[in-house]
Amino acid sequence: MNVFQRTGCLALTLLALGAGSVAMAEWQAEPGNRLEQRAAQAVQRMQAKVERSHPYFENAYAYAIWPGITRVALGFGGAYGKGVVIEQGAAVGTVSYWQFSSGIQGGAKNFAMIVFFKDEAALEGLKKGEMQFTGQAGVDIGTIGIAGTPAYSDGVAIIPLTNIGLMAEFSAAGVKFNFKPYGRAQ
16 A cells, blocks of 8 residues: 555545544434424524524534524513523533513514524623623514524624514514523433
8 A cells, every 4th residue: 555545545534533523413302301302303494494504503612592482572572482502512401591672673473593602601601691782683474584694793693593473673682591501410
């Protein structure tokens, strides 16, 4: 075997090992955990319907997935949902999402949302439950929603996916996260 053949075999072996480690890092929902099952379905829908989410799934340190957040507004609004936090391919806890908003807004909707964390430091903000202030604008009709293209801002990227609703909004909001880590038995 000459040098080129050995180099080629080594490169193929490393490539195969690298591809295998990425595949092993994919999260699998616990069969008896209804929230995790719904979250896994939301991840599949997001990957199928939102092509721009693919690089985030491949490169993020962690992500939080809410399979359903219900939001209602008429001038003032509120939203609530419960999700799962996935860190390095493993479910590490649950997280609730609370939102209060004010602005030009009206309607109701239910949507899935994934928050991607670029690194461990960005994830710590969610785990600490720090209040976030956001501005939002969008239109949702039926299962079609329009929102901006994501990009990391302070190590966080957000991608929503409308489940169903009829809502138009241009508002400011305060968002509170409440993280609860799983026990070691989980």
